[in-house]
Amino acid sequence: MASAARVDLDGNPIKAMTICMIGAGGFIGSHLCEKLMAETPHKVLAVDVYNDKIKHLLEPASLPWAGRIQFHRINIKNDSRLEGLIKMADLTINLAAICTPADYNTRPLDTIYSNFIDALPVVKYCSENNKRLIHFSTCEVYGKTIGSFLPKDSPMRQDPAYFILKEDASPCIFGSIEKQRWSYACAKQLIERLVYAEGAENGLEFTIVRPFNWIGPRMDFIPGIDGPSEGVPRVLACFSNNLLRGEPLKLVDGGQSQRTFVYIKDAIEAVLLMIENPARANGHIFNVGNPNNEVTVRQLAEMMTEVYSKVSGEPALEVPTIDVSSKEFYGEGYDDSDKRIPDMTIINTQLGWNPKTSLWDLLESTLTYQHRTYAEAIKQAISKPIASS
Ligand SMILES: NC(=O)c1ccc[n+]([C@@H]2O[C@H](COP(=O)([O-])OP(=O)(O)OC[C@H]3O[C@@H](n4cnc5c(N)ncnc54)[C@H](O)[C@@H]3O)[C@@H](O)[C@H]2O)c1
Numbered sequence: 254m255a256s257a258a259r260v261d262l263d264g265n266p267i268k269a270m271t272i273c274m275i276g277a278g279g280f281i282g283s284h285l286c287e288k289l290m291a292e293t294p295h296k297v298l299a300v301d302v303y304n305d306k307i308k309h310l311l312e313p314a315s316l317p318w319a320g321r322i323q324f325h326r327i328n329i330k331n332d333s334r335l336e337g338l339i340k341m342a343d344l345t346i347n348l349a350a351i352c353t354p355a356d357y358n359t360r361p362l363d364t365i366y367s368n369f370i371d372a373l374p375v376v377k378y379c380s381e382n383n384k385r386l387i388h389f390s391t392c393e394v395y396g397k398t399i400g401s402f403l404p405k406d407s408p409m410r411q412d413p414a415y416f417i418l419k420e421d422a423s424p425c426i427f428g429s430i431e432k433q434r435w436s437y438a439c440a441k442q443l444i445e446r447l448v449y450a451e452g453a454e455n456g457l458e459f460t461i462v463r464p465f466n467w468i469g470p471r472m473d474f475i476p477g478i479d480g481p482s483e484g485v486p487r488v489l490a491c492f493s494n495n496l497l498r499g500e501p502l503k504l505v506d507g508g509q510s511q512r513t514f515v516y517i518k519d520a521i522e523a524v525l526l527m528i529e530n531p532a533r534a535n536g537h538i539f540n541v542g543n544p545n546n547e548v549t550v551r552q553l554a555e556m557m558t559e560v561y562s563k564v565s566g567e568p569a570l571e572v573p574t575i576d577v578s579s580k581e582f583y584g585e586g587y588d589d590s591d592k593r594i595p596d597m598t599i600i601n602t603q604l605g606w607n608p609k610t611s612l613w614d615l616l617e618s619t620l621t622y623q624h625r626t627y628a629e630a631i632k633q634a635i636s637k638p639i640a641s642s
């Protein structure tokens with residue numbers, strides 16, 4: 254039976270479009286490409302320096318969507334082919350970024366260039382060619398909550414007005430300049446302001462996405478297995494690496510920071526709604542997160558330890574966590590967001606989207622993937638004698 258014609262939220266038929274996806278080879282990009290290939294008629298021009306996370310979508314030629322996804326190995330810093338791809342597409346999605354906190358204070362210039370300078374031509378080509386842009390920013394543009402400046406024991410800290418982060422109301426509050434951690438968030442803030450100005454002055458049709466800690470399979474890398482041994486990925490991969498190696502999980506400054514985590518598969522649903530409902534998404538900035546999944550980093554470590562024990566069948570360590578200073582773990586210039594709870598009003602109103610997956614469930618499916626993918630390789634790596642110097 255022919256599948257029913259797909260319609261948008263207002264009942265209009267959805268026409269097949271061509272999407273230029275920059276950064277398609279990354280964590281979010283790979284899941285978005287999977288969704289677009291499996292559930293839509295759209296075509297993807299996948300632009301990235303790497304394609305290992307989307308190779309399963311590109312080969313073999315017998316895949317049902319073959320011909321609808323093309324990989325272009327391009328570094329957008331310096332490649333004249335970029336404008337041509339943007340002109341070929343109906344929509345450009347820009348995911349490209351250095352977005353691992355360990356880089357922000359140690360590679361601040363690369364971080365600023367990647368998140369601001371390198372995005373400038375993408376915005377320019379979209380605006381000059383009247384092409385729609387979905388630009389990926391970050392929840393980190395909010396920085397710290399207003400409540401974090403109140404006395405520690407102030408009851409006002411419990412008032413949502415002091416911590417709920419709202420796209421069209423909350424300020425962006427960063428640390429001082431020598432806290433170079435904020436190089437990333439500040440670069441993201443300025444590119445948001447440039448996109449917004451292109452919309453206001455030149456009519457660019459844009460949507461800005463502020464992801465709130467999206468996690469799931471294929472996020473970052475496991476150091477020493479599919480990434481550099483000395484690499485420091487984001488917390489999911491750090492903790493997964495510790496669990497896979499039977500090491501205690503390191504809690505930076507005691508793991509007191511709070512985060513809300515959303516399952517990548519829930520978040521991708523929100524992005525697909527933005528893609529296929531331009532009339533509802535254009536001109537908006539969207540928080541995309543799960544306010545129901547808030548934990549401290551310490552609680553995340555405890556939950557991941559429990560879930561990993563269940564999926565691997567291995568007992569947890571007697572002492573599953575150790576505290577480390579941020580200076581020791583990240584080096585000079587680190588600082589942190591205290592709390593990140595997204596206000597969901599705008600995305601609910603415009604797109605009717607809400608996340609579905611609990612933190613326990615998303616950790617169970619993600620750690621099952623991590624164990625299945627890496628446990629054997631880690632066992633081999635650990636059993637190999639260290640080459641004598
Ligand atoms: N994952 C999250 O929870 C999260 C949270 C906040 C913001 N974001 C934002 O979402 C976007 C995607 O994040 P992700 O988690 O998929 O990260 P990722 O690092 O997995 O993916 C980024 C991709 O961009 C590519 N890239 C970087 N610079 C490039 C260049 N010059 N030319 C071509 N390709 C380049 C990288 O090779 C990588 O594949 C980023 O802009 C990030 O700031 C993600």
Ligand SMILES: O=c1ccn([C@@H]2O[C@H](COP(=O)(O)OP(=O)(O)O[C@H]3OC[C@](O)(CO)[C@H]3O)[C@@H](O)[C@H]2O)c(=O)[nH]1
Nearest residue numbers: 352354391393466486487488489491503504505510550
């Ligand atoms: O081994 C570890 C690793 C990290 N932490 C602490 O966990 C918190 C979260 O860290 P992380 O996931 O690396 O990143 P952030 O949430 O701080 O910022 C990211 O969020 C969005 C994005 O923009 C892109 O993904 C990025 O900036 C943090 O408090 C670490 O200190 C730990 O204790 N142990």
